[in-house]
Amino acid sequence: MKHTQACPTCSGTGFARGEDGIDDICPRCNGKGSITFTSRDKVFESSFMKIVLFCVLFLIVFYSLFAISISIFSLNFTLEIIILFIGHAALATILISYLMLKALSGDKSIA
Numbered sequence: 412m413k414h415t416q417a418c419p420t421c422s423g424t425g426f427a428r429g430e431d432g433i434d435d436i437c438p439r440c441n442g443k444g445s446i447t448f449t450s451r452d453k454v455f456e457s458s459f460m461k462i463v464l465f466c467v468l469f470l471i472v473f474y475s476l477f478a479i480s481i482s483i484f485s486l487n488f489t490l491e492i493i494i495l496f497i498g499h500a501a502l503a504t505i506l507i508s509y510l511m512l513k514a515l516s517g518d519k520s521i522a
């Protein structure tokens with residue numbers, strides 16, 4: 412997820428006029444004429460790690476509760492499948508809504 416934008420300092424030319432009036436390589440983009448936003452990449456990576464961590468924790472808790480409920484209530488096979496399905500559907504719903512919220516807040520920060 413890279414965001415490249417024409418450098419506002421040199422207007423994408425790669426050269427900026429210094430204080431001495433001589434065109435020099437733009438210090439902001441180092442003569443590339445474009446800027447790549449790496450900060451958003453870092454934000455994405457950290458939130459991605461949070462999502463992975465959340466998934467792992469959720470599944471550990473979910474399967475623990477699932478194993479406990481099987482041993483206590485001696486559920487039948489159909490009910491076990493239903494509970495497993497609901498658990499994963501809940502996880503998917505949480506993840507999708509989290510990603511949608513992230514995408515919405517990300518769009519706001521750009522503007």
Ligand SMILES: [Zn+2]
Pocket residue numbers: 418419420421422423424425426427437438439440441442443444445
């Ligand atoms: Zn520049």
